[in-house]
Amino acid sequence: MTVERLVRIIAGFFIMLSLALAHAAGSVDMTSLSWLWFTAFVGFNLFQSGFTRFCPMDTMLKKAGVKSGCGL
Template identity: 50%
Template sequence: MKNRVVRGVAGSFILISLLLAIYVNMNWLWFTAFVGVNLFQSSLTKWCLLETILEKFGITD
């Protein structure tokens, strides 16, 4: 369950920031890059801040 939520949130953030970059300001692409860097970092370290936050809210696997 937790993995699906993390992937859903990351995908939503990327899509929303791309839409904001197209319709509002190109600087929203920095947010897209931030999400991508965090995904890459979590694949290397096996630690994700969102997973920690979800555990505090009681969402587990």
């Protein structure tokens, strides 16, 4: 597993963990629709992209003509 994939997995895990801990402590109400669901979505996508190598933002940027930094 590459460093880039591990960074995505760890970053996504920490985002989701911080949301879960804040919800458990009662400082965040995840039962109502809020911008925190967007944060959870970003965290989940980071986490899953580390395992699957599929990233929606990566796909959109490539279609927009942005070049990859690793020469692909």
